[in-house]
Amino acid sequence: MKSNQEPSTRRTIMMILKTRGPASVSDLAGELNITEMAVRRHIQGLEQEGLLLAETVKIPTGRPYLRFRLSERAEEHFPHNYHQLALDLLDELDEEDIARVFEGRKRKLLNRYQPLMEQQTLGERVATLTDIQQNSGYMASYEQNRPDEFTIYEFNCPINRVADQYNVACHCEQELFETLLGAKVTRTECIAKGGQCCVYRIQK
The missing domain is CATH 1.10.10.10 (Winged helix-like DNA-binding domain superfamily/Winged helix DNA-binding domain)
Incomplete structure (x- = not known):
């Protein structure tokens, strides 16, 4: 049994x-x-x-x-979005239109999440962003390396297949993180490029 x-x-x-x-x-x-x-x-x-x-x-x-x-x-x-539908739709667009799509998504997410981080310290913003990513299926966690230095890990990428074909997806996500956190964000590892996880180094 x-x-x-x-x-x-x-x-x-x-x-x-x-x-x-x-x-x-x-x-x-x-x-x-x-x-x-x-x-x-x-x-x-x-x-x-x-x-x-x-x-x-x-x-x-x-x-x-x-x-x-x-x-x-x-x-x-593991959590995934409807990547094939997204790929099919993006295939119908030219490069400029694709860039506008991801820029629009970035602005939408910025408007949604930025109010949550007002008046927060960098550490609190990192924690809030990690919770957002975790709830969005990214299997996210973070650690504090120094007083003003953090690392966010994402062990799942719901848009992996989209990001694999369209680098602008990763670029816009990094820019979104920088704007939300008000800090320098460096991506040192990426699932779409064959990494075990996505790693973001955050410095004030």
């Missing part, structure tokens, strides 16, 4: 792989505080559903080991 915890454990494994990248059975067992045998059972189920892929890692000394990562099919289990 299957445990009631099995679906939630599999979901947790997927979340770990989504936010931290490929991991071994040993890594997952340590993170979940369960036996490696139990992890293998969950991994087997996820593989049968086509949600995980295994890759062999060779090391200078010792035996090679398997590391697991999410498959493309697994991405369907």
Whole structure:
């Protein structure tokens, strides 16, 4: 008989792989505080559903080991917008019209969120923006590095396929962040460019 915890454990494994990248059975067992045998059972189920892929890692000394990562099919289990519809519509526009679309979206979001951040400190604005992105499906979190320096992480990109074809989407998002935060924002990693997550460094 299957445990009631099995679906939630599999979901947790997927979340770990989504936010931290490929991991071994040993890594997952340590993170979940369960036996490696139990992890293998969950991994087997996820593989049968086509949600995980295994890759062999060779090391200078010792035996090679398997590391697991999410498959493309697994991405369907995380928040996404209607990217195909958006792509189809954008394909009908020329470059100038596409730029206007994203600029218009940026202005709309700016008008929506800027009032929420009035009178806030930089740290409070970063926290507010992270909450906004989290609620929008970006799986966002942040950390404070120094008194006036922060990092925002986005482990999911609901518009990944759009951003992959139209760089202006990422550019407008970065500009939106800079305006909302009133600070310099540098993107050091990007999902649309093959990164594990989107990383934004924020400095006053």
